[in-house]
Amino acid sequence: MQFIDLKSQYQALKTGIDARIQQVLDHGQYIMGPEVAELEAALARLTGAKHCITVSSGTEALLIALMAEGIGPGHEVITTPFTFAATAETIVLAGAKPVYVDIRPGDCNIDPALIEAAITPATRAIxxxxxxxxxxxxxxxxxxxxxxxxxxxxDAAQSFGASYKGRMSCNVSRIGATSFFPSKPLGCYGDGGALFTSDDALAQAMREIRVHGQSARYTHTRVGVGGRMDTLQCAVVLGKLERFEWEITQRKRLGDRYAELIQASGVPVELLDVASDRDCVWAQYTVKVDDRAAVIAALKEQGIPTAVHYPRPLHRQPAYERPDCPPTCFPHANRAADRVMSLPMSADLGDAEQQRVVEALVNAMATA
Known part of the structure; x- marks a missing residue:
């Protein structure tokens, strides 16, 4: 069983993806070819944001967003300690300081009730x-x-396609940044990402930063990066957009079905909360278990792959730890890091496969 079944996805979309790639090979515009603008227009329509700027990765998207906002040395950015390293990495690369706020245990997202207390005169962004x-x-x-x-x-690297109170992820704040890493709900076949905003000046700044700060060829009006998403990767994402709506519907259906099957089984597995005013596209279908290592080992013996997103919070990572924040800080993030476990999830996961995963989970919990 595949943890994420990209092979079946490709087979379903092969004709369209292959044709899109061939078009790029035929016209030869591998950097900033016509597929770049086409994809940006399509993604802007999908999110409802005025502007979409494709970039070379989700990490680069966050860095460009920080640079466009003028965030740098002496500034602070409030974020969560329970996330992939790229979140804090980009803050540090911009020259600023990440300030962590604990998560809510129910959904593992940052707790808004704790943010205001973390704001200082140096804070520039959340x-x-x-x-x-x-x-x-x-x-x-x-x-x-x-x-x-x-x-x-x-940081919407995992939530592209999700909705929140009738609005789409990436269009619910001043800037949205997402990733098209292959395992994401909408992924390319390499690295890629995008930025979204409805602010004209901010969009222009991000476009310029993406191409080494150029406002015109060889006119560098600001410090930038080499952050373009290449044309071939844009072509792949355009090919995948053909059935993206179906894939999101499937992911939500499979997420609901996982919850129903697990709850019906009676195993002591804690599910993540999903608020009634939003949905979840399940970039990872993550649950919480005690004695995780034993459960993972028992699942592996039954041929079920798992992953842990994430085993160590950022405040306990050597590169991002803080002297004023010992490892015992952020108890909810610490506890989540000890208990989270992700099960196989992709739009092409069959109902029988999903049933097999849950049955294996029941067996694993009984023997762990």
Whole structure:
């Protein structure tokens, strides 16, 4: 069994993806070819944001967003410690300081009730992460930011296609940043990402930063990066958009079915909360278990792959730990890191396969 079944996805979309790639090979515009603008227009329509700027990765998207907002040395950015390293990595690369706020145990997203206490005169932005495919509490976060004159950058690397109170992820704050890493709900066949905003000046800044700060060829009006998403990867994503709506529907259906099957089994597995005013696209179908190592080993013996997203919070990572924050800080993030476990999930996961996963989980919990 595949943890993420990209092979079946490709077979279903092979004709369209192959044709898209061949078009690029035929016209030969591998950097900033016509597929780049075509994809940006399609993604802007999908999210409802005025502007989409494709970039070379989700990590680069976050860095460009910070640079466009003028965030650098002496500044602080509030974020969650329970996320992939790229979230804090980009803050540090920009020259700023990540300031962590604990998560809510129910959904593992940043707790808005704790953000205001972390704001200092050096704070310039809040970077919530829409973890596992569910948008964080953006209305509360945006309200806090408005009171303090801060920017909000949604790290939506895992939530593209998710909705929040009738709006789409990546269009629920000043800037949205997502990733097209192959395992994401909408992935390419390499690295890629995108930025979203409805602010014209901010969009122009991000476009210029993406191409080494150029406002025109060889006219460098600001410091930039080599952050373009190549044309071939844009072609792949365009090919995948053919059935993206179906894939999101499937992911939500499979997420609901996982919950129903696990709850019906009676095993002591804790499910993540999904708020009634939003949905989750389940970039990872993540649950919480005690004695995780034994459960994972028992599942492996039954041929069921798993993953852990994430085993060590950022405040306990050597590169991002803080002297004023010992490992015991952020108890909810620490506890989640000890207990989270992700099960196989992709739009092409069959019902019989899913049933097999849950049956194996029941057996694993009984023997662990």
């Amino acid at each position: 970077m919530p992460v829409s973890l596992y495919g569910q948008v964080a509490d953006m209305d509360e976060i945006n309200a806090i930011a408005a009171r303090h004159g801060l920017s909000v950058i949604e």
